[in-house]
Amino acid sequence: MRRERLRLYLDLIRWDRPAGWLLLLWPSLSALWIAAHGFPGWPLVAVFTLGTILMRSAGCCVNDVADREFDRHVKRTAQRPVTAGKVSVKEALVLGAVLALAAFALVLTTNAAAIAWSFAALAVALIYPYAKRYVSMPQAVLGVAFSFGIPMAFAAVQSRVPLTAWVLLLGNLFWVLAYDTEYAMVDRDDDLKIGMKTSAITLGRLDVAVVMLSYLAYLAIWVGVLASRSLGAIFYVAIGIAAAQAAWHYTLIRGRTREGCFKAFRLNHWVGFTVFAGIAGSYALA
Template identity: 40%
Template sequence: MINQINNYLSLMRLNKPIGIYLLLWPMLWAFFIATNGQPNMFIMFLFIVGVILTRSAGCVINDFFDKEIDSKVERTKERVVANGKVIPSEALILFLGLIALCILLLLMIGLDILIYAIISFCLIVVYPLAKRVIKIPQLVLGIAFGSSIPMVYIAEIGEVTPSCILLYLATISWAIAYDTYYAIADKNDDLKIGNKSSAILFGAKDISYPFKLHVLTLALLFIVGLINELELFFYISLLIALMLSVYQKILAAKRIPYQCISAFENNNYFGLIIFFGLLLSYIYE
């Protein structure tokens, strides 16, 4: 029984929370910018729980659809659906249970964000299939990962503003950047089995494009800072984040899989630094 619970937790990737962090930072940026540094703590708590649930649901449905592919890829062949420790019907039931909890959270937050929640749900389901069809499935991932931003704005201030749109675009750019590093680690296997990814699309420029996308992300955030008249701390955080982007590019330069994964994971600090810059900006304004 305990082993099976551990298998379910592994299926939800709760033992690897990096995906939660990467979803969390843009959402927290949105909360603080939308409310001028004074978010509704209860609503923010509900959104944090929602991030954990939706990311878990995304991992479950990804492994459900990718069970045959995962079994052929060295890095993923021991995932619990691919190796048979969790059967597909169990994974599907778990996914539906997680979505039911997300719906409960939605009812607690308010139906004003319903349309965005439906779009987010559809993207979660579509993303695993996008890898078979779309040349840059990371774009779908970015749109999904950023979908909490308009929800935050509507839940907190009742409207989508120019800052909201810029934050969303920055999050999409950032997601394509860091997930390209992740995709480089699987590039050879993806080419063999016919999967598509930004790493394959970018070809020999698969290292330089993520850096350029990081720069685009920071440029968009810089504009958000100007619009919202943020303090110097925020711009310092963007500069530090730029240095992290340079480090990630160097880390992934030789395309060694574990170093590319490290470059991907380093983006947690990228998001964290920017959040601290925001926090200090509002504390000392």
């Protein structure tokens, strides 16, 4: 029985689907390297890596509770533990709270600035699951939530959040808009039936074009911010590879098939990893 409960809890936090926390991790690590002008030290890397996994897992708990009535009408989500009644709402919320507290305990090892900003990060994370009911582009809210590791990283390294961090957050928001619109394109038919608001529905036939423009805006903003850092050829090669991946995603989503759009979404963490590798590699060889 205990093993069965553990399996359900792991399913609840998407333990077997690491793409979600990887999408959070790479921008946060990139910001750590930028803020520290190079390797920020293993303690901060560990705090942000573990914190990312914990907060993404906590977010899954809250999201599944908030969406349990909607998820039962969507093919892809109908068998999620809370929606299927295998895990109670109370269990999910308690697990989410424990995971969030564990993440906060990690933040307490940093500094006052990072601790203060962690409350704003938590607030945005809690707002997002309900934004899908009221905001025509809830992916923009998710963009803020999934980008908040950037100002948190600067706060942890520099005890402040400079303008650079906010511009990088803006750029990353466009990347989130790109990949989460791809994700929303998978469920568009179901979401239309149940009245869910998503960017894929709001954009209509402009969805593919906006996804590609969002990729472009993400890469252009990050290059613009980091151009003065003299990161060298490795960074620009990485940006070129990331752009090539985005172009490949166009071939996956242009037909708007469920399979193609979901594949594009699942592979997006490689775009973030490529940008991070270019940044970290450039600083290592500087």
